Amino acid sequence: MYHCHMHLYLAGCQIKTVETIKDMKPLEQFTHTFMESDGIDETMAAEADVIWLGLQGMDVRKTVQTMIRAKREETELIVLADREQMLLLSEELPQIKDVWIMPMEEEELRFRFLRWQQACKTSKDYRQTSHYLDAAIDNSPNLIWFKDVDGVHMKVNNSFCDAVNKTKEQVQGQRHAYIWDVEEDDPACIESEQKVMSTRKTCIAEEVIQVGNEQRTLITYKSPLYNIDGSVFGTVGIGIDVTREREYEKEVLAKTRILETVFTSIDCGVLCHSLDGSRILSVNEAALKILGYASKEELLDKGFDMVASSVLEEDKEILQSKIEELKNEGDSTSVEYRVKHKDGKVLHVTGNVKLLQENGEMFYQRFMLDCTEQKIRERNNARHQMELVQALTIDYRLVCFFDIDAGVGSTLRNDDYDGSLFGVIFNGDIIFKESIERYARDFVCEEDREVFLRECAQEKIRAELNDKKSYCVRYRIMRADVVEYFEVKIARVGIREGHYEVVLGFHSVDEATRSEMEQKGMLQDALSQANKASQAKSVFLSNMSHDIRTPMNAIVGFTTLAITHIDRQEQVKEYLEKIMTSGNHLLSLINDVLDMSRIESGKIRLDEKPCSLPDIVHGLCNILQADVRAKQLELYIDTVDVMNEEIYCDKLRLNQVLLNLVSNSVKYTEQGGTISIRITEEDSTDGFAKYVFSVKDTGIGMSKDFVDHIFEPFEREENSTISGIQGTGLGMAITKNIVDLMGGDIEVYSKQGEGTEFIVSFVFRLHFGTEQVYTIPELRDCRALVVDNDINSCESVAHMLEQIGMRADWVQSEEDAVNRVQDSGSGDGYRVFVIDWMLPEINGIEIARRIRQQSDEDALILILTAYDWADVEDEAKAAGVNVFCSKPLFMSELKKCLHFALHGEHAEAQGSEGNLDKLEGGRILLAEDVELNQEIAVEILGDAGFVTEVADNGQIAVEMIEKSEPGYYQLILMDIQMPVMNGYEATKAIRKLENKELASIPILAMSANAFEEDKQEALKSGMNGHIAKPIDIDSMFATLGSVLGK
Secondary structure, eight states: OOOEEEEEEEESOOHHHHHHHHHSOOOTTEEEEEEEESSOOHHHHHHOSEEEEEOTTSOHHHHHHHHHHHSOTTSEEEEEEOHHHHGGGTTTGGGOSEEEESSOOHHHHHHHHHHHHHHHHHHHHHHHHHHHHHHHHHTOSSEEEEEETTSOEEEEOHHHHHHHTOOHHHHTTOOHHHHTTOSSOOHHHHHHHHHHHHHTSOEEEEEEEEETTEEEEEEEEEEEEEOTTSOEEEEEEEEEEOHHHHHHHHHHHHHHHHHHHHHHHSSSEEEEEETTSSOEEEEOHHHHHHHTOSSHHHHHHTTOBSBOTTBOHHHHHHHHHHHHTOOSTTOEEEEEEEEEOTTSOEEEEEEEEEEEEETTEEEEEEEEEEOHHHHHHHHHHHHHHHHHHHHHHHHOSEEEEEETTTTEEEEEEEOOTTSTTTTTTTSSSEEHHHHHHHHHHHTBOHHHHHHHHHHTSHHHHHHHTTTSSEEEEEEEEEETTEEEEEEEEEEEEEEETTEEEEEEEEEEOHHHHHHHHHHHHHHHHHHHHHHHHHHHHHHHHHHHHHHHHHHHHHHHHHHHHHHHTTTOHHHHHHHHHHHHHHHHHHHHHHHHHHOHHHHHHTOOOOOOEEEEHHHHHHHHHHHHHHHHHHTTOEEEEEEESOOOOEEEEOHHHHHHHHHHHHHHHHHHSOTTOEEEEEEEEEEEETTEEEEEEEEEEOSOOOOHHHHHHTTSTTOOOOSTTTTTSOOOSOHHHHHHHHHHHTTOEEEEEEETTTEEEEEEEEEEEEOOOOOOOOOOGGGTTOEEEEEOSOHHHHHHHHHHHHHHTOEEEEESSHHHHHHHHHHHTTTTOEEEEEEESBOSSSBHHHHHHHHHHHSOTTOEEEEEESSOOGGGHHHHHHTTOOEEEESSOOHHHHHHHHHHHHHOOOOSOOTHHHHHHHOOOEEEEEEOOOHHHHHHHHHHHHHTTEEEEEESSHHHHHHHHHHSOTTSOSEEEEOSSOSSSOHHHHHHHHHTOSSHHHHTOOEEEEESOOSHHHHHHHHHTTOSEEEESSOOHHHHHHHHHHHHTO
């Protein structure tokens, strides 16, 4: 039950009145809190549930109006007034709950307060009852509604609103059509409600309601609503939505029909009969067919009594006893039996019998399957098993049959006529365990004995043959002091009368095993070779990654310098030449990476061509220059007795060796250290010469243990000094492999904390080409002075000057150089000065200026440097310098520089400009799909005077040629890999044109497919030649000239 606590406020009431009211006990379920004041307390008024307002001595209307404003709207106001005051309250009476006429006796006061309590309780009881009813209605899952006599919905619950997808505000006050979203009110619904109101009886019906595009099925209970006078004023309805239940009923009905169909048509027979076997409750067609009857009636007529009469006599008792052993509901059993049909055909039946109960009656449900074919297969399998046993007796030297459970057996075959294989162990009746142990002891090699006994144990055999038909055990025996490989095959026969039966077959596998071992050895050798080839491939790819970074650094560095000095043409040209050198080196490396045939063989084919040793060494300096400068290292390079500068060698491989050695020196030499490179020629005989390259640094050095393994792949010195230096440990392994491939030798000497020296020597065939030889008779017997702080460089240059025929001296400081000039006098003064640019305390230009002031006017001053001199060339000439020479200085370069200083002539080749001059221009069609490549080719050809038209693919190129007049294009440059139509297809299409002049236009492949097979494919498709990307300008114009006949 509910509880109600009331706040009662007594305002302006006499003391006697207050005490009387407070003395009254609250009714059950109620409690009171009293508040009182002489006048009006607005706070108490706002809190009170009921107010008694005494008007004695008050301004009646004003007091009442003040209280009405102060109280809450729902608070009850009871006024205590005399009759005269009552007459003044006519306007305020609607807002007053009650008026008690004063004065009033105590008993009347108690009576009136009790009547108020009872009225209050009645009100609260009604409210609580209404709450219960509303809660029950609103929270009911069923639809509930109240309608008036006109069918207008006066009240509905939440489930009703959910069903029609509308709110109560939208539903209440509306008729059927609006609520259910249909065009008009449902006549059947109206009729049923009219019937309810007229008969005054509850009507139960199933109604189908249209809700939008959906139909809902409701079971409705409609009852009349009565006025107080007993007249009907409407209906109340309860609707239970059974749409889903009806769907389920339909689904169950459909499934039941399907099951009935399955029951009558499946191959599995189903038969249900009473416990005494006198009544057949149900039987399907499959069961009748299996038992050999056409109908249920025939089955009964033929004497069905628990068991059908068609069951073979010898099986009837077994089947009946199996059925009768079922005692409790749910018990089941499996059984096999045979039936004989009228035509004499015997069927094998396997089935299951289960005891069930339905509607209070116990009955047997029997399932039966025709397993005749299965039985036939089992017999065939058994026969096949015996055939396998027979086959074993043919192929095996000894075959035995054993009952594993009993541990006994017999010999089926024994071809060991002399007893050398099995003796007499397996003759006659044999005991399994005893025979196997004796055989192992007398014949099986000691090393295999334990394994043989374990694999042939009875428990092991049973475990192995649970999942497979057979398994083999291989072992060795001693036969006439010779080891021979044998094998026993253990095959499962089956289980007969509870006993596990197997067959053991023994035979020699000596020849097969030895052949298998030989093949396995060959496979291991092949695998080893494959692993070596794979390792070689991996190492090669790692090598390329290791070696690409150094020339790439030169490209990036000199590109940055070229952008910085973009306005200085000569300097930019020099930077670009160095970029070209590094780029060509990178291109060569990439070509080798892509040469998969060489990688697969684990070898790199040497490509020996005529090379210039100065070009190789200067290119090396250009690549390393940026790193040397960045670490502020001193780099000294000199040559000794290098008289033959033109050699045959693989320039790329020699470059790799030297780059690896010098790069390592740069990497492991701390800032401010020194690196020295010396090139010496030895033993020049019979067109060959030995060259020794020494690379020495003042770096961190290596331990003796590491030096012993330095040329092994992935070896790196692991210590704190180099732990932060990146590297794969492949560089020295690469170097050693290339040196070996080139027929050279490499040595290393190192000491931790002092530095390292690598010495590499090669024997190269000399190239005697058409290089111009400069002779300088004017300087014969003249004096020369070399100024360099590196003693090796001094000795090397002085030695070369002496070979020219000069008398050479050398000094290592500016002061000594000036003193020598002063001491030489004018009669026999120095004619040639070779000065290093970067001396420790003063640069070579300043020394040249001082020497020029004190030497003869015709004296030649050469500045020797390993660095770029473009920025100081003007200053140097102003100081009296005649010419700059690059370090390291070779004999041919020294002669060339002296010749230039004397005669002012450049002996250098003109490069690509000579080729440009030979070409007279014309119109070229370029078939190329990459916009950047188009731009490069158009610019290069434009500089040579050619007009270039571009086709974005082979198809467009063919169409442009077809539309042109003969002679309009002089030549086609054809890319190979293009969209729509590639270069090969386009060339073949052009060669097939009907116009012979157009069809014979020269076509050159210009492609990054640059291997020999690519060139041959280009010629095969009808092209006249091949130009490889990236474009070598000299090579391209030479090819154009040869094709155009210029």
